[in-house]
Amino acid sequence: MAKQLIDQAAATLPADKRVSVYQSTKATHEKRTKLLFDQFNDPDLLRQRAGEIKQHVIENLDTLLPAVEAKLKANGAQVHWASTGEAACEAVLRIMQAHGAKKMVKAKTMVSEEIELAHYLEKHGIEALETDLGEFIVQIDKDHPSHIVRPIIHKNRREIATSFEREGLGAYNDDPETITRRARQFLRHKYLEADVGLTGANFVSVESGRIVLVTNEGNSRFSLAAPKVHIALVGIEKLVPRDRDLGVLLNLLARSATAQQLTVYTEFISGPKGATQPDGPEEMHVIFVDNGRTEVLASDCREILRCIRCGACLNVCPVYRQASGHAYRSVYPGPVGAVLSPLLAGKKFPELADLPKASSLCGACNEVCPVNIPIPDLLLRLREKGKREGAPLASVGTPPMGAWALMASQPTAWKAALFGGKALNYLPTKLIPVPALRAWEEKRALPAWRGGEFRKWMKQRRKS
Amino acid sequence: MSNDREAILGRVRAALAPLPQRAALPDWERELVRMRQMQGASDLTATFCARLKGVNGTPLQSAAELADLLAKNQWTRGYCDPALLPLLGAALAGVQVETTFDRTRVDDYAFGITRASAAIAETGTVVLTDGDTSSRLAALAPWAHIVVLKRMDIFPDIPAALAALPADPNIIWVTGPSKTADVEGILIEGVHGPGVQAVLLVD
Ligand code: SF4
Numbered sequence: 001m002a003k004q005l006i007d008q009a010a011a012t013l014p015a016d017k018r019v020s021v022y023q024s025t026k027a028t029h030e031k032r033t034k035l036l037f038d039q040f041n042d043p044d045l046l047r048q049r050a051g052e053i054k055q056h057v058i059e060n061l062d063t064l065l066p067a068v069e070a071k072l073k074a075n076g077a078q079v080h081w082a083s084t085g086e087a088a089c090e091a092v093l094r095i096m097q098a099h100g101a102k103k104m105v106k107a108k109t110m111v112s113e114e115i116e117l118a119h120y121l122e123k124h125g126i127e128a129l130e131t132d133l134g135e136f137i138v139q140i141d142k143d144h145p146s147h148i149v150r151p152i153i154h155k156n157r158r159e160i161a162t163s164f165e166r167e168g169l170g171a172y173n174d175d176p177e178t179i180t181r182r183a184r185q186f187l188r189h190k191y192l193e194a195d196v197g198l199t200g201a202n203f204v205s206v207e208s209g210r211i212v213l214v215t216n217e218g219n220s221r222f223s224l225a226a227p228k229v230h231i232a233l234v235g236i237e238k239l240v241p242r243d244r245d246l247g248v249l250l251n252l253l254a255r256s257a258t259a260q261q262l263t264v265y266t267e268f269i270s271g272p273k274g275a276t277q278p279d280g281p282e283e284m285h286v287i288f289v290d291n292g293r294t295e296v297l298a299s300d301c302r303e304i305l306r307c308i309r310c311g312a313c314l315n316v317c318p319v320y321r322q323a324s325g326h327a328y329r330s331v332y333p334g335p336v337g338a339v340l341s342p343l344l345a346g347k348k349f350p351e352l353a354d355l356p357k358a359s360s361l362c363g364a365c366n367e368v369c370p371v372n373i374p375i376p377d378l379l380l381r382l383r384e385k386g387k388r389e390g391a392p393l394a395s396v397g398t399p400p401m402g403a404w405a406l407m408a409s410q411p412t413a414w415k416a417a418l419f420g421g422k423a424l425n426y427l428p429t430k431l432i433p434v435p436a437l438r439a440w441e442e443k444r445a446l447p448a449w450r451g452g453e454f455r456k457w458m459k460q461r462r463k464s
Numbered sequence: 465m466s467n468d469r470e471a472i473l474g475r476v477r478a479a480l481a482p483l484p485q486r487a488a489l490p491d492w493e494r495e496l497v498r499m500r501q502m503q504g505a506s507d508l509t510a511t512f513c514a515r516l517k518g519v520n521g522t523p524l525q526s527a528a529e530l531a532d533l534l535a536k537n538q539w540t541r542g543y544c545d546p547a548l549l550p551l552l553g554a555a556l557a558g559v560q561v562e563t564t565f566d567r568t569r570v571d572d573y574a575f576g577i578t579r580a581s582a583a584i585a586e587t588g589t590v591v592l593t594d595g596d597t598s599s600r601l602a603a604l605a606p607w608a609h610i611v612v613l614k615r616m617d618i619f620p621d622i623p624a625a626l627a628a629l630p631a632d633p634n635i636i637w638v639t640g641p642s643k644t645a646d647v648e649g650i651l652i653e654g655v656h657g658p659g660v661q662a663v664l665l666v667d
Contacts, residue, residue, distance in 0.1 A: 020648065023649075024648075024649040027649060028649075038500070039499045039500055039501065040496075040497075040499065040500065041495070041500060042496065045496060046496055046497065049490050049492045049496065052487065052488075052489075052490040053489065053490060055487040056486070056487045056488060056489045056490070059480060059483060059486040059487045060480075060486055060487075061476045061480070062473065062476050062477045062480055065472075065473060065476065066473070075633070076633070080468075081468040081469040081472055082468055083468045083471050083472055087468055131656065132646075133644050133646045133647075133655060134644075134646035137646070150645070150646065150649075151646070152646055152647075156648060157647055157648055160647060176647040176648060176650045176652055177652050179647055180644060180647065180652040180654070180655055181654075183655070184654065184655060184656060185571075187656060188570060188571075188605060188656065189570070191656075192567055192570060208629070210629075210635075216642070216643050216644060216645075216655075217642055217643070217644050217655035217656050217657070218604060218642040218655060218656040218657025218658075219655070219656045221600075221604055221636060221656075221657060222604060222605075222656045222657070224600070224634070225600035225601050225604055225605075226567065226601065236472065236476070241489055243626050243627075243629060244623060244626055244627065246622075246626055247494075247497045247622050247623040247626050248492060248496070248497055250622065251497050251622065258645070260639075261499075261519075261586075261587050261639070262587045262589060262622070262637065262639045263639070264519075264638065264639050264640055264641070264642055264643055264657075265636060265637070265638060265639075265642070265657070266589075266636070266637040266639070267634070267635070267636050267637075268629060268634075268635040268636075268637075269633065269634055270632075270633050270634075271633040272633060273594060273600075273633060273634065274593075274594030274595060274632065274633055274634065276594075277594040277597075277599075277600065277634070278564075278565070278598075278599050278600075278601075279565075279567070279599055279600040279601045280594065280600050280634060288472070290468075290472045290475070294472060294475035294476055294479055295475075295479075297475075297476060297479040297480070298475070298478065298479035302479075
């Protein structure tokens with residue numbers, strides 16, 4: 001019986017969606033493994049180093065953040081800080097308003113999903129258009145992304161073709177190439193009309209104050225070619241200490257996310273366009289967003305801040321594969337989401353306290369994670385937190401162990417139970433008073449008692 | 465906003481204060497990230513071309529090959545960096561070439577020809593910068609991007625390219641044509657950027 005929310009979601013997931021999710025996660029994962037192990041002598045050492053680099057970053061944010069701020073400013077970028085999602089949205093709006101800007105093209109950024117930027121801007125009369133093909137489809141469908149790297153992993157070409165037809169992007173045609181061409185044609189004019197291009201950042205180098213962005217489609221490159229203002233939303237944990245450390249992380253990110261050696265476009269942005277360059281932004285704004293991250297940093301789960309959002313853990317997770325992304329009811333699905341989402345939820349932690357239970361603790365996520373995050377350990381810590389704080393969702397579907405705990409913590413009760421247990425050996429099965437216990441006993445032959453008495457032995461030992 | 469800065473940094477400091485010690489920054493050897501297949505590779509141009517083909521890019525060895533590519537695809541109108549005209553003039557005879565990119569006619573250009581700053585052999589990547597790329601849009605919006613690369617500017621691998629990042633506000637590594645697999649995981653090239661990424665190698 002499906003008692004947990006995520007079980008219910010999995011049970012009601014249509015078969016065709018389950019098949020698309022399962023097949024594409026499996027294919028990506030298999031390609032990734034092959035690539036990583038074929039191409040590197042010691043991929044596990046590589047993961048370990050990557051994890052150490054990111055752990056160093058999160059444990060030194062107090063010095064690295066001011067350092068990168070100074071570098072960015074020296075490069076000609078303007079730096080802003082936002083404690084909450086709302087503050088981040090307001091910061092974006094203020095920059096737009098200062099330019100009288102009404103139109104924005106958006107590259108894919110998980111932070112903007114987190115803070116619901118597009119909704120906020122829409123409410124303030126600003127068009128914020130998603131340009132990543134998958135995100136664009138999510139946007140016209142008023143849907144939510146269901147995978148970190150592949151936002152429409154749950155949709156098939158027929159649904160997409162129907163959406164395009166509805167939006168006036170041509171007559172029904174479900175050929176993936178036609179779909180892509182139509183999006184290309186529509187969006188390239190949107191870039192040219194937009195006043196502002198918004199991106200995230202995969203990494204920010206403290207050493208050089210360069211923002212590093214990776215995309216395959218080239219949408220972020222376009223967002224930084226046509227509009228006059230560039231805004232980058234950056235989670236405060238996205239730093240890397242030195243440019244050379246990108247050699248470790250870029251290699252791992254592309255392989256882990258999409259089984260590529262390198263993403264098609266890797267962009268190092270350190271400021272507004274060069275003096276002689278005819279196209280590109282004249283202003284660059286970097287907004288550092290906290291939105292719960294400092295709380296995660298203060299918790300015993302801070303390792304999750306190493307995450308580089310590659311999505312590899314989703315692809316191998318047996319629960320994600322069955323339930324798909326929407327079942328996680330939050331921006332980050334899968335194993336990373338099961339840790340990160342309840343933590344980022346802050347006071348709303350109890351609403352997502354069931355997510356850490358959505359794992360078989362098989363360890364597959366830890367095994368693939370390019371920054372070696374011990375996700376299963378973190379899940380256990382969060383399960384404990386849920387219990388400790390009495391979050392009702394943390395107990396749904398858990399076998400009641402209260403009676404056992406009571407017995408195990410009181411010596412008299414324990415001794416009585418031991419005696420009772422022994423007595424059961426002599427009691428004819430039919431006479432066992434509890435039906436469930438009787439049924440259990442009937443099916444099993446208890447092994448014959450061979451040892452002595454542990455307590456007696458212990459007392460004896462103390463004396464001698 | 466400045467309040468937010470202090471608030472965030474204050475919370476960061478408070479969160480880190482109880483740590484008995486901080487994780488050290490590890491050192492790592494270049495060998496760690498070097499692909500097995502690259503160990504011992506010596507001809508950088510050959511490796512680069514092989515890798516470029518591996519990501520569906522198109523290496524071109526001469527201006528004549530460029531002329532063939534244009535003719536074969538009937539790309540008759542495009543953009544060319546004016547600095548490259550002396551080198552490519554003959555190859556471009558017979559096609560309509562503009563030396564400024566007019567963004568109001570973005571769909572009129574079949575190709576854009578610009579210069580590369582460098583390349584990475586290991587991954588088949590070309591490096592574009594504001595300093596060397598005459599127009600970001602011209603290197604991006606047309607269906608075909610043809611980039612002119614000097615053979616001596618090829619780095620062996622990613623660490624070498626990272627160690628020599630130029631002082632430029634906009635450095636772009638391009639590894640093959642723009643692509644997506646968003647629709648049912650099927651690979652489609654030419655999404656927002658070029659569907660054809662060609663590299664003309666020169667001395
Ligand atoms: S937790 Fe690890 S595997 Fe999962 S998305 Fe983050 S970096 Fe990738």
